[in-house]
Amino acid sequence: MSVAPAVEVTGLRKRFGPLEVLKNVDLTVARGEVVVVMGASGSGKTTLLRCVNLLEAPDAGRITVCGCTVACGREAVHGRARTKLVRTVCLHAAMVFQQFNLFPHRTALQNVIEAPITVKHMAKADATALGERLLARVGLADKRDEYPSRLSGGQKQRVAIARALAMEPDVILFDEPTSALDPELHEEVLQTMRDLAHGGMTMIVVTHEVQFARDVADRVVFMDDGEIVESAPPAEFFARPRHPRARSFLRLVRRDDVVPANVPADEDGTEAEL
Amino acid sequence: MDLISRTIPLLGQAVVITLLLGITSFLIGSVLGVGIALGRLSTHRVPRYLAVAYVSVVRGTPLLIQVLLIYFGLPQLGIVIPPIPAAIAALSVNGAAYLSENFRAGVLSVDRGQREAAHSLSMTYAQSLRRIILPQAARIALPPVGSRFIAIMKDTSLASVITVFELTRLANMVGSATFRYIQMFVVVAFVYWVINTVLSAGQEILERRLARPY
Numbered sequence: 003m004s005v006a007p008a009v010e011v012t013g014l015r016k017r018f019g020p021l022e023v024l025k026n027v028d029l030t031v032a033r034g035e036v037v038v039v040m041g042a043s044g045s046g047k048t049t050l051l052r053c054v055n056l057l058e059a060p061d062a063g064r065i066t067v068c069g070c071t072v073a074c075g076r077e078a079v080h081g082r083a084r085t086k087l088v089r090t091v092c093l094h095a096a097m098v099f100q101q102f103n104l105f106p107h108r109t110a111l112q113n114v115i116e117a118p119i120t121v122k123h124m125a126k127a128d129a130t131a132l133g134e135r136l137l138a139r140v141g142l143a144d145k146r147d148e149y150p151s152r153l154s155g156g157q158k159q160r161v162a163i164a165r166a167l168a169m170e171p172d173v174i175l176f177d178e179p180t181s182a183l184d185p186e187l188h189e190e191v192l193q194t195m196r197d198l199a200h201g202g203m204t205m206i207v208v209t210h211e212v213q214f215a216r217d218v219a220d221r222v223v224f225m226d227d228g229e230i231v232e233s234a235p236p237a238e239f240f241a242r243p244r245h246p247r248a249r250s251f252l253r254l255v256r257r258d259d260v261v262p263a264n265v266p267a268d269e270d271g272t273e274a275e276l
Numbered sequence: 277m278d279l280i281s282r283t284i285p286l287l288g289q290a291v292v293i294t295l296l297l298g299i300t301s302f303l304i305g306s307v308l309g310v311g312i313a314l315g316r317l318s319t320h321r322v323p324r325y326l327a328v329a330y331v332s333v334v335r336g337t338p339l340l341i342q343v344l345l346i347y348f349g350l351p352q353l354g355i356v357i358p359p360i361p362a363a364i365a366a367l368s369v370n371g372a373a374y375l376s377e378n379f380r381a382g383v384l385s386v387d388r389g390q391r392e393a394a395h396s397l398s399m400t401y402a403q404s405l406r407r408i409i410l411p412q413a414a415r416i417a418l419p420p421v422g423s424r425f426i427a428i429m430k431d432t433s434l435a436s437v438i439t440v441f442e443l444t445r446l447a448n449m450v451g452s453a454t455f456r457y458i459q460m461f462v463v464v465a466f467v468y469w470v471i472n473t474v475l476s477a478g479q480e481i482l483e484r485r486l487a488r489p490y
Contacts, residue, residue, distance in 0.1 A: 057392055089398045097396035103389035107411050117397035120407060169397060 006069055008033045008173050008204040009054060009095070014063035015075070016049055023049045024060070025228040031173070036205045038215040038236070041225035042251055047208045050225070051175050054206065055095045056088045068094040068172045093121075096166035100178040102158040104150040110137060110161045111146040114168045121169070129168075136164040140194050156187035160194050167198075174198065176207040210255050216240055224248045279459070283450055290446040291467060293360070297442060298429040298471075301364050305371030305428065306421075312376035314405075317383060327376070334373035340434055342366045347438040363435035371428045378424060382417030383409055415486045422479035426472045433468075443467055 009031040016024040023046045031037050039047045052058045054065060062075035070090045078084065104113050114136055115129040124132070137143050140160040150158055159179055166174050176195065180188040192214050199205060199218045209215065215222050215236050222239040224232040226247040232239065243249045315327035334342070346369075347362040357365065386409050394404030436445035447464040451457040 055396055057395060085400075089400070092396055092398040097392075099389060099393065101389050103387070103393035105390065105393070105408055107415075116407065117399060120403050121398045165397070 005033055007031060007066075008035070008068060009206065010066040011050070011054065012064050014050070014053060014065070015061045016046075016053060016058060017061055023228055024053070027063070027225075027228070027230055029223065029230060031204060031206060033172070033204055034202050035220045036199045036203075036207065036218055037221050037223055038219040039206065039208045039223045039225060040210065040215065040251070040255075042247075045225040046228040047225045048177055051097075051177050051206060051208050054173075054175055055092050055097055057097070065091065067091045070094065093169060094171055095173045095175055096169055096171035098159070098162050098166050098174060098176045098179050100181050102150070102155075102162045102182070104158055104162055104165070106150050109147050109149055110142060110153065110164075113150070113161055114165045117165070118168050132168060133164070136167050137161070139167075139197075140164045141190075154187060155183040156190045159183065159191045163191075163194055163198070173204040173206065176205065176209065178208050178210070180209065180211060212240070212252075212255055224251070226251075279450075279454060279456055283446075283460075283463075286446055286450070287443075287463070287467070290441060290443045291471075293440065293442040294429070294432050294468075295471070297360070297363055297367060297432040297435055297440070298425075301367035301371055301432070302425050302428050304364065304368035305375050308368060308372035309375030309379055312372060313379035313383065316376065316380050331373045331376060334370055339366065339370050339431055340437070342370055343434050343438060359435070359438045359440045362438060363432070363440050367428055367431055367435075370431070371424060374424050374427075375421060378417045378420040379413065381420070382413035382415075385416050386412045418479065418483055418486065422475070422482075425479075426475055429472055429475065430468060 007030045009029070011027060011029040014024050014027040014029075015022075027046070027050055029037075029050070039050065041047045049058055053060045054067065056065070056072060060074040064071055064073045064077075066072075070087060072084070072087050072091055073079070079087070105116065108116060111130065111133045114133040115124075115126075118124040118129045118132060119126060134143065134146060137146055140163055142157060142160055142164070145153060145157060145161070150161070153161065163174075163179075179195070180191050183191065188211070192211060195205070195207070195214070196218055207214075207219070219236045222232075222234060222236050223230050224239070224243070224245065224247075226245065231245045232243065232248050234244075239248070240252065243252055312327045312330055315323035316331070318324050318327075343363065343366040346357060346366045347359065350357060350362075390408050390412065391404060394408045399407070432442055433444035435442050436448060439445070443464045447457075447460040451460040454460075
């Protein structure tokens, strides 16, 4: 008998008007697992991530995060009961956004300690100690009193990661955390994420960073047209993508990817340049 | 000379009444306005429709009619309101409609990501509103709200038609008694201008202070 999974998504459906963005998606993420979700834009990966902490309301399916289940569609509960469930899910699953979404009227430290104080009613002194520890962990101890407008993109994203960590979540959801950053700032954010992964954090990461997926992911999930069409360990996925869309997608993202030194040649030769 | 020396004490009294009407109506109108804006932004249909109807009716009818309805109309239904409270009521009700639109625009202009971040941190709707959305919305709403404060200050002159002894009524009374209409209206216009210039300056200081952190 294994431990309960950190995240379990079953039968998830979501449509925006006539557009069916998620078509019956199932995804289970074990505790401590790092899952990288890849796919072309419009494949539904961001929507899937946003459904996990109910930023989008799915049309059908159920989402379980650390034993707390939110049913959607016909069996859904509504009103206060649902609000409470959604907040519990969010307590377990924190989110890191592509656009950071830091609070601009709060300093770095205030951003980090806002939710521990208002949501968890932590004493200000304890929250401040926690916030300082977390800022130090993401390498920004000296920026505690800066407003977000004074920080670089990479620093903002690291503050956002510290803010997510402050709620002591079981899972962190990353929605293209480096996509809004200049290329030279990617590494500092990715390094922070690597440290988290090595610390045993459960992570679901939507990203195009092939190298990160290869180094850190336990599993790569590939989405196409609202469905998960492939799910495999990174070594296997990058060496032998089975789905034709995965193959063509990888050819596209690899074109501007740094070529790693020690990649085994692929037998069919198409990805030989890696 | 005689006119001025006799009018000055009255002028002081009238200025106090004008300020009282303007400031009180602005404050009450702001509180009402926040409520109406939140109703308008609600996900529930009933408060949303009520707010839309309120703004539509109040903005679509003349303030003078609203003043007259409250002062002369309500007594017909057995509700008698003295002139000053009636004027404050009319100005508040009227100001709230405009102010609610200023507040609503402020809230809407706060990036959606802010609400999403608050949601992801398990903050309640009330918490995210109070701690995250409204502080940012206030900054955006400040210039139009300041303009509305000035507009309300000038609208207080309509209270003169329901016998409130404020600046406009003073000018009218002294003017008609002495036939010095030009002098009286110019003086009173100047006083309105001074009041509103002070308000503008205050608004500018506030804007600069709010702009500091970010």
